[in-house]
Amino acid sequence: MSAGPQQAKRPGRPRGASDTRERILANARELFARNGIDKTSIRAIAAAAGVDSALVHHYFGTKEQLFAAAINIPVDPMTILVPLRDTPIEELGLVLPTILLPLWDSEMGDALIATIRSLVAGSDVSLIRSFLQEVITAEIGPRVDNPPGSGRLRVQFVASQLVGVVMARYIIGLEPFASLPAEQVAATIGPTLQRYLTGELPALP
Template structure:
């Protein structure tokens, strides 16, 4: 049997076989589901895939970008979360749906909804939970943690509202809600989201 010709080296490109990228994704998906995002490191994913950490960074960039690729989200979550860092606290309830709804309604959003539908119907529900708890909650909860210890639950109330919008508008297609302009929905649910984030709630 003749040996297969070696692939020509590309300057600056880490060496790896043709299935390396998929092997990294498979192991990342498994570790994210088992341990959550926060407790899963790039190094542990690289070790499980039998590659160097630099190769994981080469293919996927940050851990958040790798997670997005692992669950087939066609956007880096931080492109949504980073703008929220500059949003005043008393405007978060309006800005959050104002960012998300146009995104969900876009062509890119079709992929997001398809991914969510697949995850909710399959065995990877822990990945959705990890994303909500360790990415969304970790980003927003410290800002709304008043009284101390309430931030995590406040964000989960917000998540429940937004997941409900996704279910009614995109998955069930509940009319006329499904056909409303995104800005109308954002404006309507904003006061409720803001109340969850900053108002006094019966949290105990």
């Protein structure tokens, strides 16, 4: 017996919603890689995906959350950065690894490390660079910009240390470092990070 014209529609997500979401992500990934985060707007991503800006916000929220989704980071970067805004400058060096290490050691961290491994091994290194320079540096750099013009370099020194921790602890699995308690690692590298942020830098040529 054929279905009548009044047959009820199936409840659930509208047809094509999944395809639309993936199309937004694909265009966001391409534009973020090409232009960086600062120079990529939600409106530009929406136009490239052929949708309204409001739909992008509906699916992903803020631009930072969209970036996290585009490169498959399983955590909103602002959940890390916002607490740092209330941290005194002289405590940033310890607080930063104290926040990051337990996250990296968690189940969520497994997905994060897998994403980093994939990005580094692939062709999307520019996405990591953009995130470090335009989100992390923009958030912390102005607070440690003493002498003027040094904030960006200070944050990059910190990033180099933290990337080294990720490589040694999670990707290479260098023992016994990989098995040390998170608080021990944070307490050990914290003073070095603090020196990068607020200590005297060698004079540049």
